[in-house]
Amino acid sequence: MLVxxxxxxxxxxxxxxxxxxxxxxxxxxxxxxxxxxxxxxxGGLGPALLPEALAGKPDDFLISTILNGRExxxxxxxxxxxxxxxxxxxxxxxxxxxxxx
Amino acid sequence: xxxxxxxxxLLFSFNAIAELRATGDLGIVIEREDGNALIINTTEHKxxxxxxxxxxxxHASVVFSRDQRYAYVFGRDGGLTKxxxxxxxxxxxxxQAGNSIGGAISQDGKLIAVSNYTPGGIKVFSxxxxxLVADIPSDYGEGLRSKVVGLVDAPGQRFVFSLxxxxxxxxxxxxxxxxxxxxxxxxxxKQPYDALMSPDGHYYIAGLFGEPGLALLDLWNLDAGVKHIxxxxxxxxxxxxxYKMPHLEGWAVAGDYVFAPAIGQHxxxxxxxxxxxxxxxxxxxxxxxxxMARPDARQVWVxxxxxxxxxxxxxxxxxxxxxxxxxxxxxxxxMEFTPRGEQVWVAVRDDNQLVVYDTETxxxxxxxxxxxxxxxxxxxxxxxxxL
Numbered sequence: 001m002l003v004x005x006x007x008x009x010x011x012x013x014x015x016x017x018x019x020x021x022x023x024x025x026x027x028x029x030x031x032x033x034x035x036x037x038x039x040x041x042x043g044g045l046g047p048a049l050l051p052e053a054l055a056g057k058p059d060d061f062l063i064s065t066i067l068n069g070r071e072x073x074x075x076x077x078x079x080x081x082x083x084x085x086x087x088x089x090x091x092x093x094x095x096x097x098x099x100x101x
Numbered sequence: 102x103x104x105x106x107x108x109x110x111l112l113f114s115f116n117a118i119a120e121l122r123a124t125g126d127l128g129i130v131i132e133r134e135d136g137n138a139l140i141i142n143t144t145e146h147k148x149x150x151x152x153x154x155x156x157x158x159x160h161a162s163v164v165f166s167r168d169q170r171y172a173y174v175f176g177r178d179g180g181l182t183k184x185x186x187x188x189x190x191x192x193x194x195x196x197q198a199g200n201s202i203g204g205a206i207s208q209d210g211k212l213i214a215v216s217n218y219t220p221g222g223i224k225v226f227s228x229x230x231x232x233l234v235a236d237i238p239s240d241y242g243e244g245l246r247s248k249v250v251g252l253v254d255a256p257g258q259r260f261v262f263s264l265x266x267x268x269x270x271x272x273x274x275x276x277x278x279x280x281x282x283x284x285x286x287x288x289x290x291k292q293p294y295d296a297l298m299s300p301d302g303h304y305y306i307a308g309l310f311g312e313p314g315l316a317l318l319d320l321w322n323l324d325a326g327v328k329h330i331x332x333x334x335x336x337x338x339x340x341x342x343x344y345k346m347p348h349l350e351g352w353a354v355a356g357d358y359v360f361a362p363a364i365g366q367h368x369x370x371x372x373x374x375x376x377x378x379x380x381x382x383x384x385x386x387x388x389x390x391x392x393m394a395r396p397d398a399r400q401v402w403v404x405x406x407x408x409x410x411x412x413x414x415x416x417x418x419x420x421x422x423x424x425x426x427x428x429x430x431x432x433x434x435x436m437e438f439t440p441r442g443e444q445v446w447v448a449v450r451d452d453n454q455l456v457v458y459d460t461e462t463x464x465x466x467x468x469x470x471x472x473x474x475x476x477x478x479x480x481x482x483x484x485x486x487x488l
Contacts, residue, residue, distance in 0.1 A: 039134065
């Protein structure tokens with residue numbers, strides 16, 4: 001049983017965030033990220049995060065921007081509140097325009 | 102018939118009385134996700150009406166007509182909506198830009214100005230008809246246009262605003278609305294992110310994100326230009342991440358002191374208004390967002406950026422210390438004092454509630470439901486400079 005739990009935990013770490021985390025991350029995206037990037041993600045003080053705006057930007061660059069912020073801009077590092085896997089999931093739903101609950 | 106007439110007259114007069122509504126104690130609460138505005142009564146703690154379909158209100162602000170009948174809501178998507186608080190209805194609505202951040206009403210109440218990110222600049226409208234009066238693009242060089250922030254009204258039928266990308270402050274004089282006179286103050290500092298007018302209309306102060314300090318414009322002495330103050334503050338300290346830009350709208354002036362949020366530090370700055378030097382700093386629970394004085398300025402209330410946004414701290418101005426920390430709920434976004442400050446309304450976004458506190462006892466009085474509230478604006482703002 002212990003072994004199974006460990007395997008499950010590992011799977012969820014490498015795959016999609018749990019439904020609870022997805023919901024928390026979506027709320028964070030809409031409201032906390034949305035404070036600068038807009039509730040509709042069309043941009044504000046920060047740039048637009050719509051699929052067409054992100055097209056051509058590599059995943060690694062976007063994930064790193066989320067986790068580490070961007071020097072010289074108002075973008076802060078979100079590393080304390082999410083792991084790399086969760087940042088990657090955010091990039092994925094942004095690209096697919098699946099950000100609303 | 103003779104018998105009926107007095108009865109009918111009585112009925113009509115009762116009806117008329119029942120329909121009368123005063124607006125001096127009303128307010129607007131923004132529901133950011135749904136794009137709704139609630140009309141509330143601050144005396145009775147009641148929701149009176151819900152005005153729907155106002156677009157993207159993820160960053161919305163509201164000003165009021167001087168007769169306190171109309172509320173003008175500035176939406177993120179460039180929407181400008183004029184709400185009739187007597188009829189619980191939209192009077193007029195336009196989309197005036199692609200991406201917008203805030204607005205102001207002129208000294209005489211006849212003009213509404215909106216500050217825009219895209220396309221950058223301000224647009225000025227008739228408060229009556231919402232017809233365009235003037236369009237002032239924020240061009241600051243060949244092909245360069247700045248986002249505009251910190252737009253306020255100033256005495257003398259003027260609007261003052263800051264150019265985030267250009268690092269400039271502009272003042273537009275609308276005494277002749279058809280030919281506004283614009284005065285520009287360049288090189289005021291890097292990335293002004295918001296600004297405020299002192300409640301007496303004397304000083305315009307912009308907060309800087311791109312460098313330490315603040316930009317100060319003395320409206321009584323425009324020839325002196327913009328003064329850079331507190332340039333040394335926090336220069337050598339590590340800058341903490343800012344998860345939400347502070348707002349300076351409610352910047353608190355209390356006696357000789359101005360209270361302002363530090364940027365990238367969990368502190369409130371106490372600035373001496375006579376010398377414009379730092380008098381003191383007060384350590385607080387997180388990155389301050391709103392730092393607002395109770396109308397009598399005995400207390401200063403502070404809320405915080407993510408992840409400390411479940412708290413509100415109250416500074417006792419008498420000895421510049423924290424007198425209490427409240428936990429109203431998850432994601433406290435905004436606060437608004439009743440006109441004379443006996444109560445304060447607090448918007449708690451993730452708990453979907455408005456919490457009303459007694460500012461003397463600091464006890465909760467009541468809670469009202471509101472879906473993802475992010476801004477509370479009382480009609481008493483109608484008669485305040487800079488709001």
